[in-house]
Amino acid sequence: MMRARQALLNPLIDENPVTLHILGICSAVAISNSLYSALVMSVALTSVLVFSNVVISMIRRHLPSSVRIIVQMTIIASGVIVVDELLRAFAPEIAQTLSVFVGLIITNCIVLGRAEAFATQHGVALSFLDAIGNGLGFSLILISVAIIRELLGTGSLLDVGIFKPVSEGGWFEPNAFFMLPPSAFFIIGGIIWAVRSWKKEQVESPEFEPISVAELESD
Amino acid sequence: MNNDSPLKAIMVVTVTALVCSVLVTVAAVTLRPIQRAYEDLERIRFIVRVSGLSESVETMSDLEVIGAFQDLEIRLVDLDRGAFDSSNNPDTFDAREAATEPQFRVAIPAELDVASLGTRSSLETVYLLRDGETLQRVILPIHGQGMWSTIYGFLALESDLNTIAALTISEQGETPGIGDVILNPEWQARWQGRRLYDEQRSLRFRISREVVAANTEDASYHVDGLAGATVTLNGVMNLMRYWFGPHGYSRFLQNLSETEGS
Numbered sequence A: 001m002m003r004a005r006q007a008l009l010n011p012l013i014d015e016n017p018v019t020l021h022i023l024g025i026c027s028a029v030a031i032s033n034s035l036y037s038a039l040v041m042s043v044a045l046t047s048v049l050v051f052s053n054v055v056i057s058m059i060r061r062h063l064p065s066s067v068r069i070i071v072q073m074t075i076i077a078s079g080v081i082v083v084d085e086l087l088r089a090f091a092p093e094i095a096q097t098l099s100v101f102v103g104l105i106i107t108n109c110i111v112l113g114r115a116e117a118f119a120t121q122h123g124v125a126l127s128f129l130d131a132i133g134n135g136l137g138f139s140l141i142l143i144s145v146a147i148i149r150e151l152l153g154t155g156s157l158l159d160v161g162i163f164k165p166v167s168e169g170g171w172f173e174p175n176a177f178f179m180l181p182p183s184a185f186f187i188i189g190g191i192i193w194a195v196r197s198w199k200k201e202q203v204e205s206p207e208f209e210p211i212s213v214a215e216l217e218s219d
Numbered sequence B: 001m002n003n004d005s006p007l008k009a010i011m012v013v014t015v016t017a018l019v020c021s022v023l024v025t026v027a028a029v030t031l032r033p034i035q036r037a038y039e040d041l042e043r044i045r046f047i048v049r050v051s052g053l054s055e056s057v058e059t060m061s062d063l064e065v066i067g068a069f070q071d072l073e074i075r076l077v078d079l080d081r082g083a084f085d086s087s088n089n090p091d092t093f094d095a096r097e098a099a100t101e102p103q104f105r106v107a108i109p110a111e112l113d114v115a116s117l118g119t120r121s122s123l124e125t126v127y128l129l130r131d132g133e134t135l136q137r138v139i140l141p142i143h144g145q146g147m148w149s150t151i152y153g154f155l156a157l158e159s160d161l162n163t164i165a166a167l168t169i170s171e172q173g174e175t176p177g178i179g180d181v182i183l184n185p186e187w188q189a190r191w192q193g194r195r196l197y198d199e200q201r202s203l204r205f206r207i208s209r210e211v212v213a214a215n216t217e218d219a220s221y222h223v224d225g226l227a228g229a230t231v232t233l234n235g236v237m238n239l240m241r242y243w244f245g246p247h248g249y250s251r252f253l254q255n256l257s258e259t260e261g262s
């Protein structure tokens, strides 16, 4: 029970794949300028993650170490193709907006990362919960970034006007910078800083000791 | 069996590959009809856009677009004879697929293949807009090789079957920001009113970056090129040359203007 809770809840904040492990940044930067794309991407990534974690966990005792990674990649790639086909059939407009980024879920390190780090060593039920947890952890960050970007970049969310822009006689000046990919770096950076100020244990120990000026001068 | 024996590795890889390919194939095949419906709808939207039936296709709902599309007459054209074909069903005929089927495939002679198509279908689906009995517009599908991709579009002609009413590009895979300027509505709008053939019925239409004085005879056959996208535009010019040349719609248009006599 305890392990199940951990598998599900730890990836939300304490072991968030984006803010702690800095994984999956590529798609988080690329498609987080609209909340709708972010929601669809979150569902797509979580589905692939659940599929790959469950299948890989099922066959974990039969995975020869020599071909382990390629078998995992094949399973992940198949899951991504199925999700891509589903999106094109049932949400074609958003599939066009997300374009290559659905296909690029294959290279999203969170998916292969969870397969390697978790599914190959745990049972199906736990792997399922781990996938849901990590999917939600990724989604949490992606959706937060998208809300900030769409709101400050356009003044609306999901096409519902929140701040009335100056062009329509309101007070809000949309900031086009938030529609550009680099803004996501700043926002994700800000979120990481906020989380690490709150949860000090996430701060990594420095890789090397900075040398102080006093020390240099005493030599 | 020992997990690290080569035999086990081969078995696991084979089974995984088989199961995954079945999964992917089933998904692709079963979802194809649904995806197809959406693509058809997209195509209809492009056709309605150049038909002149509506000012703002972008804001129309799917049902409104389908409603407008109903006003068009769909016909198949036998390009070699230059006449309508009545032995196939125009509602279900797919020229893009037909170009690969032995029954309809026509190899394009190398010296005529300016748009690098290789083969085309012997029949093409065209759309006619009539006001009562009189022909108003003809909408012709066109395609050809751009820099990286095959460019697909529709060209609408006025009732004189020589003046361009509208151009739209429905599919292309040129470089975003470079070759995809052919999607620019302002540039496409410049095609309106340009003419294809001169009095001797040779194709005089040109896309080029030469400066052509406005309101001259030359200007009525000329569309400005776009800086930086010369390769893509050469592709567009070549497909115009092919589709309005002897192997394309030229004969059909000539016959149609005789029978419709406008």
Ligand SMILES: Cc1cc2nc3c(=O)[nH]c(=O)nc-3n(C[C@H](O)[C@H](O)[C@H](O)COP(=O)(O)O)c2cc1C
Residues within 6 Å of the ligand: B147, B148, B174, B175, B178, B179, B180, B226, B227, B228, B229, B230, B231, B232, B233
């Ligand atoms: C990566 C890359 C992509 C390009 N994509 C296109 C393209 O899609 N269409 C195009 O016409 N030119 C493209 N070009 C530019 C062509 O190579 C060529 O320079 C250009 O068409 C010349 O146009 P200009 O005569 O107007 O300068 C591309 C160039 C590079 C380096």
